[in-house]
Amino acid sequence: MVKKFVFHTLLFIIPIFLIIVLSELAIRNIPNDYNSKKQQIRENGDQFEILVLGSSHVYYGINPECFDQKCFNLAHIAQTPEFDLKLLKKFLPQMKNVKTVIYPISYFTFFWDLQSSTEAWRLKNYTIYYHLNAAQSFKDYLEFCSIDPLNNYKRIKDYYIYSRSELGVTPLGWGFNCLAEYAGNLEETGKIAAERHSNFGTHFYKKNTQEVDEILNLCQLNNIRVLLLFPPGYQSYRSYLNPDQLKMTYQTIDTLLSKHPNSSFLNLFADTSYTAAHFLDGDHLNDQGATKLSSFLNQYINQYEK
Numbered sequence: 001m002v003k004k005f006v007f008h009t010l011l012f013i014i015p016i017f018l019i020i021v022l023s024e025l026a027i028r029n030i031p032n033d034y035n036s037k038k039q040q041i042r043e044n045g046d047q048f049e050i051l052v053l054g055s056s057h058v059y060y061g062i063n064p065e066c067f068d069q070k071c072f073n074l075a076h077i078a079q080t081p082e083f084d085l086k087l088l089k090k091f092l093p094q095m096k097n098v099k100t101v102i103y104p105i106s107y108f109t110f111f112w113d114l115q116s117s118t119e120a121w122r123l124k125n126y127t128i129y130y131h132l133n134a135a136q137s138f139k140d141y142l143e144f145c146s147i148d149p150l151n152n153y154k155r156i157k158d159y160y161i162y163s164r165s166e167l168g169v170t171p172l173g174w175g176f177n178c179l180a181e182y183a184g185n186l187e188e189t190g191k192i193a194a195e196r197h198s199n200f201g202t203h204f205y206k207k208n209t210q211e212v213d214e215i216l217n218l219c220q221l222n223n224i225r226v227l228l229l230f231p232p233g234y235q236s237y238r239s240y241l242n243p244d245q246l247k248m249t250y251q252t253i254d255t256l257l258s259k260h261p262n263s264s265f266l267n268l269f270a271d272t273s274y275t276a277a278h279f280l281d282g283d284h285l286n287d288q289g290a291t292k293l294s295s296f297l298n299q300y301i302n303q304y305e306k
Contacts, residue, residue: 020144023144023152023156024142024143024144026156026160027143027144027152027155027156028128028143030155030156030159030165030166031165031166031167032125032129032166032167033076033125033166033167033168033169033173033175034076034125034126034128034129034130035129036167036169036171036173037072037074037169037173038129038130040072040171040172040173041072041074041091041094041095042094044072045072045091045094045095046094046095046096046097047070047097048070048071048072048095048097048098049069049070049071049097049098049099049100050064050067050069050070050071050072050098050099050100050101050102050301051071051072051074051088051095051098051100051101051102052064052071052072052073052074052075052101052102052173053074053075053079053084053087053088053101053102053103053104053215054075054079054084054102054103054104054106055075055076055077055078055079055080055104055106055109056075056076056077056078056079056175056284057075057104057106057231057283057284057285058073058075058102058104058229058231059073059075059076059077059079059174059175060174060175060177060178060280060284060285060286060290061104061231061232061284061285061289061290061293061294062075062102062174062290062293062294062297063170063172063174063287063290063291063294064170064172064173064174064294065170065172065174065294066290066291066294066295066297066298067294067297067298067301068298068302069099069100069298069301071172072095072172072173073169073172073173073174073175074087074091074173075104075173075175076122076125077119077122077175078114078117078119078122079114080109080112080113080114080208080211081109081110081208081211081212081215082113082114082207082208082211083114083126083132083134084103084211084215085211085214085215085218086126086130086132086133086134087130087132088101088215088218088219089218090130090132092218092222098222098224099224099225100224100225100226100227100301101215101219101224101225101226101227102226102227102229102297103212103215103216103226103227103228103229104228104229104230104231105212105228105229105230105249105253106197106230106231106283107194107197107233107241107245107246107249107269108197108200109208109212109249110204110205110208110209110212110248110249110252111197111200111201111202111204111205111208111245112197112200112204112208113203113204113207113208115136116203116204120136121146121147123135123136123140123146124139124140124141124142124143124146127140127141128141128142128143174290176287178280178284178285178286178287178290179286179287180277180280180286180287180288182280182286183279183280183281183286184280184281186234186236186276186279186281186282187236187282188236188282189236189237189281189282189283190233190234190235190236190237190238190239190240190281190282190283191236191237191240191282192282193237193281193282193283194236194237194238194239194240194241194282194283195240197241197283198240198241198242198245202248205248209252209256212256213256213259213260216256216259216260216262216263217260219262219263220260220261220262220263223262224262225262225263225264225304226260226262226263226264227263227264227265227266227297227300227301228253228256228257228263228264228265228266229265229266229268229297230253230265230266230267230268230269231268231269231285231293232268232269232270232271232274232278232279232285232289232293233269233270233282233283234274234276234279234281234282234283236282237282237283238269238270253265264304266297266300268293268296273292274289274292274293277289278292
């Protein structure tokens with residue numbers, strides 16, 4: 001009787017287990033930003049002279065193709081200083097010719113944490129594809145568990161039936177899904193983003209500041225210049241910010257600069273030469289804005305080296 005029960009139980013469990021395993025393998029085989037960037041570093045890391053880290057502000061905002069030197073964009077959507085630091089530690093040995101790191105400091109940089117946000121599902125990308133210590137729970141080790149089954153089924157169908165890739169970056173890491181034609185209502189999106197970025201509090205301030213400080217330390221030890229960049233923000237975004245949080249951000253930048261002579265600061269946050277035509281939404285540049293910013297940074301870095 002027991003053997004019969006076990007047999008029927010296995011007949012039920014094994015097919016489910018096989019479905020999960022095959023689904024997991026199928027999803028991991030779908031090209032995405034993370035495995036693309038890892039492969040590019042593995043194959044071409046020793047060619048890169050400029051490295052971009054950071055969040056979506058530069059994932060969309062800095063296009064390496066606009067630089068004279070070989071540039072690579074290792075930013076990701078919702079990437080925080082913790083993961084910038086982990087990625088830098090992991091990949092810097094493979095990028096021995098990097099001379100400049102562009103590191104964005106945005107209004108929210110010192111004040112929020114990926115693990116505690118609605119974007120925490122992205123932890124599985126760092127765990128699975130970069131093999132970083134990023135998991136908060138067992139589900140972060142599996143694509144199948146990190147996203148709801150219906151969504152995963154759609155991902156598999158889109159790729160294997162309709163040949164729709166999830167890859168959103170160029171070979172050099174720029175997030176290209178920011179065309180000007182996709183732009184939303186700048187007034188509305190600017191206000192919403194500013195209010196969201198102002199509600200984080202100071203719970204993660206010390207942690208994030210220490211991690212940025214460690215990034216600058218690591219670069220200094222490797223004779224790498226760091227350009228701290230405050231990316232452009234549209235007026236609707238800037239006008240709704242908390243002045244105390246913004247002041248604290250600038251004070252923190254000043255403190256970091258005083259400790260690291262290898263670092264400099266470029267503040268383009270309120271640069272009025274960036275107009276509505278350059279923005280995807282209130283706080284992200286579109287492709288035209290990315291070309292403008294990247295071309296300017298290229299000239300800035302070239303001039304700095306003279």
